[in-house]
Amino acid sequence: MDQDSEVVKKRENINIVNHIAGRLxxxxxxxxxxxxxxxxxxxxxxxxxxxRRRAMSHNPKRLPRKYRQAHIxxxxxxxxxxxxxxxxxxxxxxxxxxxxxxxxxxxQKNVWxxxxxxxxxxxxxxxxxxYRVPFTPTDKRYRASYKGANHHCLVQDISYYSCIEISxxxxxxxAGFRRITSVECGLTLNAKCLLNGTREGNVMIFKTDSYPLxxxxxISFLWRPSTDLSHRTIWIFVHPGVYKETxxxxxxxxxAKENGSNSKLIRNPKYTNTTSSIEIIELKDTLNRIxxxxxxxxxxxxxxxxxxxxxxxxxxxxxxxxxxxxxxxHIEQEIVWKKLQQTTSHLEYQLYGVLGLTVQDPRINRPLxxxxxxxxxxxxxxxxxxxxxxxQITSISAIWNKEIRDELIKTKMSxxxxxxxxxKNQLVPGIASLCxxxxxxxxxxxxxxxxxxxxxxxxxxxxxxxxxIIPASYGxxxxxxxxxxxxxxxxxxxxxxxxxxxxxxxxDPDSLLGKKEYEQIKQEKTDQYFKLxxxxxxxxxxxxxxxxxxLPFKQLINEWGSENNEFYLLRNISLxxxxxNAVRKRINYNFDKxxxxxxxxxxxxxxxxxxxxxxxxxxxxxKCDIKKALxxxxxxxxxxxxxxxxxxxxxxxxxxxIRLNHKxxxxxxxxxxxxxxxxxxxxxxYFVKIQKSNTEKMIEEQFKKMCELWLPSNQPxxxxxxxxxxxxxxxxxxxxxxxxxxxxxxxxxxxxxxELLQVFQKFKGLKSFVITRNTNSQNYYQSNFIxxxx
Numbered sequence: 001m002d003q004d005s006e007v008v009k010k011r012e013n014i015n016i017v018n019h020i021a022g023r024l025x026x027x028x029x030x031x032x033x034x035x036x037x038x039x040x041x042x043x044x045x046x047x048x049x050x051x052r053r054r055a056m057s058h059n060p061k062r063l064p065r066k067y068r069q070a071h072i073x074x075x076x077x078x079x080x081x082x083x084x085x086x087x088x089x090x091x092x093x094x095x096x097x098x099x100x101x102x103x104x105x106x107x108q109k110n111v112w113x114x115x116x117x118x119x120x121x122x123x124x125x126x127x128x129x130x131y132r133v134p135f136t137p138t139d140k141r142y143r144a145s146y147k148g149a150n151h152h153c154l155v156q157d158i159s160y161y162s163c164i165e166i167s168x169x170x171x172x173x174x175a176g177f178r179r180i181t182s183v184e185c186g187l188t189l190n191a192k193c194l195l196n197g198t199r200e201g202n203v204m205i206f207k208t209d210s211y212p213l214x215x216x217x218x219i220s221f222l223w224r225p226s227t228d229l230s231h232r233t234i235w236i237f238v239h240p241g242v243y244k245e246t247x248x249x250x251x252x253x254x255x256a257k258e259n260g261s262n263s264k265l266i267r268n269p270k271y272t273n274t275t276s277s278i279e280i281i282e283l284k285d286t287l288n289r290i291x292x293x294x295x296x297x298x299x300x301x302x303x304x305x306x307x308x309x310x311x312x313x314x315x316x317x318x319x320x321x322x323x324x325x326x327x328x329x330h331i332e333q334e335i336v337w338k339k340l341q342q343t344t345s346h347l348e349y350q351l352y353g354v355l356g357l358t359v360q361d362p363r364i365n366r367p368l369x370x371x372x373x374x375x376x377x378x379x380x381x382x383x384x385x386x387x388x389x390x391x392q393i394t395s396i397s398a399i400w401n402k403e404i405r406d407e408l409i410k411t412k413m414s415x416x417x418x419x420x421x422x423x424k425n426q427l428v429p430g431i432a433s434l435c436x437x438x439x440x441x442x443x444x445x446x447x448x449x450x451x452x453x454x455x456x457x458x459x460x461x462x463x464x465x466x467x468x469i470i471p472a473s474y475g476x477x478x479x480x481x482x483x484x485x486x487x488x489x490x491x492x493x494x495x496x497x498x499x500x501x502x503x504x505x506x507x508d509p510d511s512l513l514g515k516k517e518y519e520q521i522k523q524e525k526t527d528q529y530f531k532l533x534x535x536x537x538x539x540x541x542x543x544x545x546x547x548x549x550x551l552p553f554k555q556l557i558n559e560w561g562s563e564n565n566e567f568y569l570l571r572n573i574s575l576x577x578x579x580x581n582a583v584r585k586r587i588n589y590n591f592d593k594x595x596x597x598x599x600x601x602x603x604x605x606x607x608x609x610x611x612x613x614x615x616x617x618x619x620x621x622x623k624c625d626i627k628k629a630l631x632x633x634x635x636x637x638x639x640x641x642x643x644x645x646x647x648x649x650x651x652x653x654x655x656x657x658i659r660l661n662h663k664x665x666x667x668x669x670x671x672x673x674x675x676x677x678x679x680x681x682x683x684x685x686y687f688v689k690i691q692k693s694n695t696e697k698m699i700e701e702q703f704k705k706m707c708e709l710w711l712p713s714n715q716p717x718x719x720x721x722x723x724x725x726x727x728x729x730x731x732x733x734x735x736x737x738x739x740x741x742x743x744x745x746x747x748x749x750x751x752x753x754x755e756l757l758q759v760f761q762k763f764k765g766l767k768s769f770v771i772t773r774n775t776n777s778q779n780y781y782q783s784n785f786i787x788x789x790x
Contacts, residue, residue, distance in 0.1 A: 043071045107132070114288060114475035115157045123491055129240035131160040136493040145494040146501065146737045149463065153294040153373070155487035156495060159475060161220075162243045163287050164250065167233040168278030176253045182211045184572040189221055189234070197225035198395045199352040200447050200467075204511070204571060205246070208253055212568045212598075216249065217242045217513040222354065222447075225395050233400070237289070242513045247282065254278045268402075286405065288475035291449075292487060293465040293498065298346040299373040301446070301466060303485045304478070306360045307334055308441030315407045316358070316441055319398060329396040330358055336394050339387070344375045346448055347461055350387050355446040356397030361439040362474075362481035363418060372486040398443035405471045411440055412473055445469040457503035457603055457786070462738070500734045503603045503788055505745045509551050509731060510568045510599070518551060518731075521614065525549040530707060534655075538776055540711065541649040546721040548711070548775040551615060551729050553599060553747070559719040560727070560751040562596040569747065570598045573789060580787035583757070583768060591754045599747040603788040604730065606742040606772060608638055608781030612734050617773045618746050619724035619780065620756055625771055626763060629782045640779035641771050644722055651709040658709070662702045666695060724771060724780065727752025733774075744772075745788060 020027075044052070044063055053062040060068045060075075096102040103112070110132045119125065123134040134157070136142075148154045166173065177189040181203055187194060194201045200222050207214040217239050224233040238246045250256070256271035256278060271280040292300060311320040311327075320327045333356060340349060349355075398404045418436070426433040447467040451460070470478050483489060499506055507514035526549055529537060540548045553567045570576060575593055579600065582589035594600075604618070621629070625641045632639060673691050681688045719726050728748030736743035748756075748770075760768040771780040 042074050043067050111160075111285060113157055113159050114473070115159075115479045118476065118479065119157070119489075119491075122489070126492070128492075129160065129243075131240060133160060134489075134491040136491040137489065141488070141490070142494065142497065143737065145488070145490050145497060148488045148490075149293050149498055149501075151295065153292055153296040153300045153465075153487045154490050154494070154498075155300075155479070155482050156291045156293075156490050157288070157475070157479060158291050159285075159288045160240050161237045161289055162240055162285070163283035164236045164238060164247060165233060165281040165283050166236065166250065166254070166278065167281075168231065168254070168273070169276060170230055170232045172254070172276045172278055173232060173234070179208050180205045180249065180253060182206070182571075184211075184574070186573055194221075195223055195232075196392050196395075197223040198354055198390060198392055199350070200354055201352070204508075205249075207249060212571065213510075213566050215508060215511040215568065216246055217511055218508075219246070222445075224400050225392055235283070239513055241516055243284065245512055247280075250280060254280065256280050286472050287399075288470040288472065288478075290468040290470065290475070290478060290482065291465065292468065292482070293449075293463060295345060295461070296373060296375065296486075297465040298340070298343070299375045300482055300485050300487045301468075302341055302376075303371075303373045304362055304365075304481045305357060305444075306365055307337060308358050308360045310360075310437060310439075310441060313438065314440040315404060315411065319401075319404065320358075325393075325396060326358075326398055329356060329393045332391050333357055333394050336387070336390060341376075345461075346466055347450065347464060348387065349448045350390060351448065351450045353387070353390065353448040354395040355448075356395050356399070356443065357446060358398065358441045358443050360441060361413075361436075362442075362477050363415075364436045364439060366481045367484050370484050370486065395445075397445050399445055399469065399471055404443065408440065408442065408471050409473050413439060442471065442474055444471075452499065452502045452504055457788070463498055463502045497734065500732070500743065500745075501736055501738055503743075503745065505601075505731055507731070508569055509553065509747060522549045525614070526707075526711070530703075530710075534659075537710065539649055540775070541651065542647050543775070543778060544644055544647045544722040545617075545775050546715040546718050548615065551731070552715070552718050553729070555715070556718045556726065556728075557597050557599075557749050559717060560596070560749045562749075562751075564595075564597040567597050567599055570594060570600050570750075576601075576787055576789045580789070583787060586760075586765075586767075589757070591750060594750045596750055598750050599728070600750060600753050601788040602728075602746050602748060602785040604733075604744045604746050604770070604772065604783045604785045605736075605739055606733065606744065606781055606783045608640060608779070611774055611777070612732075612742065613774050613776065614730075614732050615775055616730040616733055616744065616746075617722070617726050617775070618728035618730060618748055618783075619722070619771050619773060620727050620752065620759065621769070621771045621782075622724065623759075623762075625724075625780070626760075626766070629769070629771075630766075632782075641782050642724065642780040644773070644778040644780070646778075651712075655706060655709045658702065658705060665698070669693065669695060722773075724773075725752070727756060727770070730772065744783075746772075746785075 044067070047063075047067070051064060060071050063071055103117075106112075107116075110127045111130060112132050113119070113134075115134075116125075116132055119134040120132075122138060124136050124138060125132050126135040127133075128135075145154060174190050181188040181190075185204055187201055188203050189201065191201060193199060200220055202218060202220045204218050205216050206212070207216065219239075220237045222235045222237075224235070226232055236246075236250075251271055254273050254276070256273045259270050259272060268284075268286060269282050272278070307330075308316075311317060316326075320330065336355060337357065343349075418439075421435045422433060425435045445468075447469070449467055450464050452463040468478065496506055507517040509515070509518060529549070538548075540546075546552070554565050557567050558565065578593075579589060581587075621641070629641050631637075632641070670693070673693070677688055677690045715721065728746050730744040730746040733742050733744035735741070756770065757768060760766060767784070769782050769784050772783045773780045
């Protein structure tokens with residue numbers, strides 16, 4: 001041990017220069033070994049198997065970061081293409097230099113919503129009603145949408161609904177609105193419970209002094225809260241399919257003329273009546289409307305909307321002083337908002353209740369990751385004592401003020417400016433910095449929407465939720481925050497599904513909107529039908545279907561004894577309730593109260609068919625059909641009640657002859673052009689082409705003849721087109737998740753329905769039903785029905 005310690009002591013002092021000089025040869029050899037590559041493999045070839053990628057030699061970014069520079073150096077030395085910059089893809093080479101300019105060009109024909117770019121990446125888009133509308137998500141969300149409406153929250157952008165503002169003397173407004181609505185249909189524009197502006201209303205409007213005929217469309221409306229009862233303002237939200245017609249009707253109703261200053265460049269044209277001081281302003285595309293549906297819609301709103309406390313250094317400084325009406329309203333609204341957060345359901349608030357709020361910019365509290373909002377309150381208030389006396393002042397909002405709406409757009413902070421501020425001032429990601437609290441507050445309107453389903457069809461609160469009205473330029477910001485808090489976005493197809501589940505028809509067949517929609521569907525179905533080759537087309541003549549792509553109600557009511565060609569839907573609530581009571585209790589009903597040209601709306605549940613289709617037949621069952629249906633129910637047999645026999649197609653031979661003669665004529669004209677070409681070629685030094693055919697008109701006329709022979713426009717009868725008498729039509733049948741069966745909304749004639757009840761009077765204790773048939777099937781199935789007041 002002593003010797004070892006002595007050795008250690010001797011080695012404590014080492015001369016560095018001498019030590020390195022003695023090992024200089026070793027360092028040179030080590031350097032040469034490092035510089036000189038003995039292996040033939042490149043960097044990307046020496047990686048372990050789990051780190052290798054197929055295209056590493058072409059794209060250095062596919063390598064781990066610490067190996068990229070060595071790989072690039074190797075490629076550069078070897079002169080391979082991997083070191084060169086890759087040419088941008090064709091997608092980026094075709095990208096316009098000014099993207100916003102290109103977007104503005106593309107949305108001139110069909111208007112884009114503010115959320116269009118977000119939707120276009122995730123939804124199938126359609127051109128409808130002059131808008132580019134999100135139709136359905138690209139992922140499988142049809143059944144999931146039903147679950148979301150029942151158990152969570154769905155969100156849809158319905159900003160394509162256009163707003164019309166009408167203001168003027170209250171008496172003049174009331175007198176005009178009486179001429180286009182009827183008390184028989186429910187609460188009208190003049191309903192007392194809606195005049196104070198605390199509730200939203202929905203009503204069907206008609207052409208002036210023409211009720212019950214000439215319905216236009218269903219509208220929603222909202223009166224502006226005001227202390228001046230002599231001069232009032234109302235917002236009317238109209239479906240874009242009949243926006244022009246509705247605006248024209250209001251202009252004629254109030255005799256309003258366009259101002260001389262109006263031009264195509266003005267965003268909100270004005271129309272005035274000089275004698276009555278009524279003013280009509282188009283607010284189209286100046287308000288965003290987002291619809292939330294489902295039991296958790298309140299939870300999503302509580303997370304998204306945070307009441308503003310910043311009333312300085314922005315537009316609120318002028319309008320939110322201590323004595324202003326907006327400041328007083330904000331205090332009351334804050335109290336109601338806190339009460340709402342104590343509830344577990346939006347149904348505890350007053351039906352169609354309107355609540356004005358001034359909230360923070362939704363970009364402040366947007367989460368980094370998508371989170372599912374849940375109801376934090378555990379107490380359910382069975383009685384609505386929290387909202388029995390909601391003050392009228394709570395529905396006041398600055399969004400009604402045009403000057404404030406314009407100021408919001410001018411002073412809005414863009415996303416790029418906000419990101420720059422966050423980069424400078426935000427210390428912790430995800431936590432709001434002090435600079436974000438200076439963002440201007442936003443006035444909005446919240447509208448409670450109860451269940452759209454009738455109590456006859458759905459007892460629960462299916463389809464209820466909230467509507468959110470937002471000023472322009474803020475639609476996308478609210479949308480993104482709602483989605484981040486767990487709201488599932490849906491499109492137009494899912495909206496129709498929810499309406500079908502609730503027993504509502506999106507388009508009434510007697511309204512102007514419905515006629516336009518069904519005419520478009522007819523054209524699409526007809527074009528699709530004639531694109532098929534003749535041997536692939538359904539022969540509707542043999543199927544005994546007179547009108548496979550339309551609703552011939554005019555001819556049907558005439559054949560059932562109506563003297564008037566004009567039909568209309570029965571919307572008289574009292575008559576519908578009386579009729580529903582008579583059907584349920586199986587008692588006699590006096591049909592003299594109902595006009596012969598009225599159509600009765602019914603909701604059908606099909607017991608056999610599983611196909612979704614348009615324009616199905618509603619037929620009157622015979623005694624043998626009723627007995628067979630009872631036997632099938634007793635033995636639990638799912639078979640057709642009756643199978644239609646195949647009819648005779650008298651036009652088949654004529655179609656065949658016309659087709660052959662047409663082919664011969666075209667061939668003869670072709671041969672004539674060929675002979676002419678050969679004759680000219682014989683005397684010409686240059687090559688002679690065959691002349692173009694001038695047979696477009698001939699082909700068009702032949703196509704029209706064939707269309708008429710396949711689908712005759714003038715049918716001899718609609719009522720007796722098949723073995724069972726037709727009493728009505730179904731607009732659209734869909735599979736209903738609530739029932740587990742195909743459900744539909746149909747309309748039957750008054751006399752046909754009367755005869756149906758008379759048939760079942762002979763079967764005491766038996767509930768009335770009809771038999772329905774798809775247009776592409778010969779099978780008749782039993783369908784139970786109830787009166788659908790809508």
